[in-house]
Amino acid sequence: MGKTMERRKFLKTGALVGAGAAGAYGLPLLTSLRASAGNALAPSAKCRWGMVIDLTKCPPNCTACVDACKRENNVGSTGDRLRDIYRIRKVTIESTLAVGVAPKAVPLLCNHCDEPPCALVCPIKATYKREDGIVIVDPHRCMGCRYCVIACPYNARHFNFRENDQRPNPAYPKRQRGVAESCDLCAHLLDQGKQPACVAACEGIQAKALCVGNLNDPASEISALIRNHSVKRLREDLGTEPKVFYIGL
Amino acid sequence: MKRQRRSLIVVALVLMAAPLLYAVLSFAARPAPRPLWLEPPAPNTSCILPTAVIRYDHMQHLKNLRDQVMREGRREELTGARAQGLTSCRGCHAHRERFCDRCHERASVRLDCFGCHVY
Incomplete structure (x- = not known):
């Protein structure tokens, strides 16, 4: 017992x-x-950067944003079409429907996805999403595996196959050979309260097709644009939740 | 006969020792290496940190600053009179060849900062 x-x-x-x-x-x-x-x-209580591109205001043959970006961010051109690097570029989008829809020239840049596939595949967190939603590459850490280039469904990432010797903007570093390259929404300018180079250039030619702003602020210009227009995002079916919105796509 | 042989041995020994002696003597005659000369900073300026700290810990300081700027987007220390960025040293030390490169070359430390950043 x-x-x-x-x-x-x-x-x-x-x-x-x-x-x-x-x-x-x-x-x-x-x-x-x-x-x-x-x-x-x-993602962040305070700020969440996004972009609206109004294709009805974007002139088809204009490359002001592309040129301004190259000047600001020291993105050189190699002369080799397959090795050229663009943070923003103009692509022609054609409709797959049989209905007669004219092809559109669309500025294409990093979509700064809320669920970025590039940051997901990066083995060393060189690509990451900042707290304000900007997807950015840390070139100090990038080892050049190019997983992100493959993962990006928008082909918005490029690889520095060779070192660029053009440095039009001495205030901003250039990139060495062997690191990935992508639009960071000119984070160095946004942090100082300035507009990204492409947006400033678009305003400079009086087109005002590009607009960058805080998506979390209901009073901002970008929120008003999204509310008052029918906006589309690229490949919404992939679930990447891009933060670049197109009007008139 | 015996004395002759002995002097022959002495001469042979001296001849064999000659290269060694020459090397020792020429090394002793060489002037001592000059102390490392760094270009003095611009007059009436002061460093962001005490000299001893910046001399031995500047790499850690720069790495912290890099992570702060890249990862957190805090750039307030890159601007103003007491800017602390990598290229802000230029404000007082105008020539990288006479400032950064002098020590790093002597210590065989390869810098890859300036492949991208402009000094």
Whole structure:
């Protein structure tokens, strides 16, 4: 009889100790899990940069934004069509429908996805999403594996196959051979409260087709544009949640 | 006969030792290496940190600053009179060849900062 009591007592204490240990170790784990999930769901409370491109105002043969971007960010041209690097470029989009829709010249840049596939595949987190939603490459860390170039569904990423010797803007670094390149929405200008180079250039030629602003602020110009127009994003079916919106696509 | 042989041995030994002696003597006669000369900073300026700290910890400082700018987007320390960026050193030390490169060449530290950044 005494023996069974002892065994029952032993099991009881064991269960209690086990539950205590599980609580002690599991609780911080659970709370940290919840905290990280919370961070992932809310990119930033303050600022979330996005862009609206109004194709009805974009002149078809104009390359002001492309040229301004190359000047600002020291993106050189190699003369080799397959090796050329663009942070923003003009592409021609044709309708797959049989209905007669004229092909459109569309400025294409990094879409700064909320779920960026490039950052997902980057093995060393050289590509990452900043807290304000800008997807950016850290060239110090990039090792040139080109996974991001393959992963991007918008072909908005390029690779520096050779070093660029043109440096029109000495205030901004250039890139060495062997790092990936993409639009960072001119984060160095946005952080100083200025407009990105392409937007400034578009305003400079009085077209005003590009607009960059805070998507979280309902009073901003970009939020008003998205509210008042029918906007489309590229390849919304992929679930990448791009933050570049097109009017008149 | 015996004396002749002995002098022959002495001469042979001296001849064999001559290259070694020459090397030792020429090394001793060489002037001592000059101390490292760095271009003095522009007059009436002061460094962002004490000289001893910046001399031994500048790499850590620059790496922290890089992560702060790249990862967090905080650029306030890159502008103004006390700017701390990599290329802000230019404000007082005008020539990279006489400032960064001098020490790094002597210590055989390969810098890849200036492949992209303009000093």
